[in-house]
Amino acid sequence: MRLKVISLVIGILSGLSACSTTEKTSNTSVRENNSQQQPTVDVLNAAGLYNKAMSKQSITKIQLLYSARETAIEEQDWRTLELACLALESKSSVDHVQNKLYIALARKEMANYTAALAILHTLSEQLKLPEHQAWHQYLMGSIYASQQLPKKALVHYFKSANIASQHTLSLAGLNDEIWLALQQLSSYALERFDTGSVIQQGWVKLAKYQQIYLGAGVELHQAMNNWQRRFVNHPASYILPREVTESVLLAPYKTSKLAILLPQSGTSERLGVALKNGFLAATDSIPHTEVFFIDETLTQADIEQQLQTNEVDFVIGPLLRSNIEKLQSSDVIAALPTIYLNTQNHSTNSVPHHYYFSLNPEHEVEQAMVHFLAKKYQKPMLLAPDSNSGNRLVEHFTSQWHRYSSAEPEVGFYTDSKNMAKIIAELLEVEDSKQRIKTIESLYRKTDIESETRSRQDIDVIYILGNSAETRLLKPYLDVNVSTFAPKIPLYASSRSYSRRIDITDKNDLDGLFFTEQPWMLPNAVDNKNLREKYQQMFPEQADIEQRLFAMAFDAVTLISEIKQLAKIPGKELVGLTGNLSIKGNNVIHRRLKWAQYSKQQIRLVQLNEQAPLPLFMQNSMELGEVHSNRSN
Known part of the structure; x- marks a missing residue:
């Protein structure tokens, strides 16, 4: 039986149905050959099914391995998936192309990208079924995406999407992956992708509209309606209600009372003066905004009191990392959107409306x-x-x-x-x-x-x-x-x-x-x-560091109206x-x-070339793929 639906677990892949001449058992019961006893029901996980299969022979072993393979995908037990597929490799009744694709999936999920790519390259000449071709391209794209190479990922994703569209295949998860990759592209890169099939152009134009109109609810809604009339029944249609809703939430911050924390005393006072000049230059062009300068060297309690007294709705600063750490425990600061003027010591950010801007x-x-x-x-x-x-x-x-x-x-x-x-x-x-x-x-x-x-x-x-x-x-x-x-x-x-x-x-x-x-x-x-x-x-006589801080302060104010959109779209x-x-x-x-x-x-x-490089393991895998292709020819 050839099943025309490929379903993916949590945006990846739950798998093709097994193509086999054998009859598969259920995931919970296995009838022993030549057994005179009433069958018992074993509730086993993927590893348990695999272990049991390895103790059996003949058709029972194959049936249990199939069950272990499917259960491993459901449980995301990638090691057991690999073991079950490797055990099926020697069986003549197995769809070997499909089975190798499963192995590539397992190794990709275990971050063994070199081995996954090696398998995918060897399969390139063996893909006869549309299901296999679509899955193959999806896996190739997902490996590139895992290495933050969205442009290369999209080349394969669009090939997979076109195959799926031509053969009425459903790849659940592929659409989300395409949308995620598109949001990491700059407007220039999106223009370069705005070609090819109707499927590809529909995706790219939707991403372009989002970049242009994000935060502008009415304009975005109108653009989405125009897109929908042009691309009827496009696979991206499901995204429209979600994006319009999110656009309202991503309306720019409207700041009426801005607090700026900078050093106004001590050894860093000179840096604070340079920043203040930049802030004043930038806020001159922002009407109806009150600006309060607060010395960041004050105690946490004093800073909180000034923020509350002035009913501040946005904060920029502090500059010094020690003062950032001092204020990160503040409930008052936690409630306010904030652009810190330095990086943090740890790599996680627990407050979604706190941002970090530094001359890194x-x-x-x-x-x-x-x-x-x-x-x-x-x-x-x-x-x-x-x-x-x-x-x-x-x-x-x-x-x-x-x-x-x-x-x-x-x-x-x-x-x-x-x-x-x-x-x-x-x-x-x-x-x-x-x-x-x-x-x-x-x-x-x-x-x-x-x-x-x-x-x-x-x-x-x-x-x-x-x-x-x-x-x-x-x-x-x-x-x-x-x-x-x-x-x-x-x-x-x-x-x-x-x-x-x-x-x-x-x-x-x-x-x-x-x-x-x-x-x-x-x-x-x-x-x-x-x-x-x-x-x-x-x-006319300011030092380089003061000039750079002036520019940093100016940009920090400019970021207020754009920062929500920048956080939403990495390519913007x-x-x-x-x-x-x-x-x-x-x-x-x-x-x-x-x-x-x-x-x-x-x-x-x-203008110098800054094309994103391929990770070393991908370079090696591509060389192996080229060697294999030359030998095949």
Whole structure:
């Protein structure tokens, strides 16, 4: 019997019906062959059924294994599902393609993605039935989705959806997975997907409408009605009532009394002044909003009293992490929507309307790493100060890099300007080259020998994590230590390397260097040119940190009207002074910075490739799949 319905357990897959010439027993009773006794009823779970099957022979064993397989899916007992399927592998009466798909499902659910992908690649040439083809594509997509690769997941999801539509198959759970993946795409990515079959276009247009009209109940309702008239009986239709309802709940925060907590005393007072300037600039354009500045260094009781006395309905701050921790136990703060101006020490957020916004350097380290992988660089070299922050950023880069590459990055920590040259020479193995030259010269003392040092050839990109002064010292050392015989190694740096104040008068020795930076700090990178001009007139001598905090404060106010929507749609972005802002998860604001390059003593904006990389296990599985495909051909 071929069952045309594929049902999935909790958004995954509960399974195809077994295609077999044998008669299956129920999940709770098994009649023994040649038994003269009245049958007894055993209520067994999947593991129990599997264990019992392994003690039997012939058809009874097969029937029990089928029951164990189905029960394992219902119970989400993936290990038992794998064992039952492996035991069925040798049976001639089993649908082996279907059985292998079950094994791939089990291994995928146990996070053994490499083994799951290997099976799916070997099955590519054996998929004859539409049911198998749809299930195969769904599993491929779900593995990509598990690795936060929604664009690659959707390619397979849409193939699965098209097969299901053509053959009247129902894949419960697939629609939710498609919708979840679509919400992680930017508006630009959605435009790229708005093609292909009617099924695909219907899904993508619905996601585009949601991004455009989310929070605007009337407009969204009208757009949804138009969509429904165009895409009659589309599988996404079930989403419409839910999305319209949620849109009302996601109406932007309406703030009439805004409290801003910042340091107004102590060693961080200067930072508080810089933030205050940004808040004042941003709130000038928000009518009918009262703003209350509160010193975040006050006691929790004093802060709560001021919040209640002024009947505050939204909070921004504090800045210092210690003060965030102080207030997170406050019931008053817990009741108010809040944007903290720093990250939290722990990774979970128990309050859904609390958000975390910081100038997190880890974000730009990840951004650089993604670009290196998109450029197919194999061996990066990192240069960082031997400090807590330098070690932390190098560790973060390295841990992320290992997800996508088996190559070990070269790392050099310098303590001061004096040992920079030594560290670079050692990493590039220039000293070894010099020693070889000396050896040859000693052998041919009476002969004039022309020589030039050579640096190692495997380093293909260098990433500097030092500040602006350190970068200006490191760059010349790198220039003179890289062999003239070797291709020029591209140089990159983080925003720590850039200083707007220093660069006004000194861009020497940095030609060719790429770096990430928030738009506010770069020339001609911010759309609001009037704001930048006014700032320059009012604060011409402010330090880089104060300029960055001004932009952060300005963006924090701008986020108030957008933050609900950003939290709902991971692919939605707000173009801010500090970068393109989005929320990937856990209510943490993620920043995507601008790329810039020093060129002929000028700074120019550049667009660099940031295509999401494939995890290492997927790269290996794809290579195996290609080998298998070539052998089949």
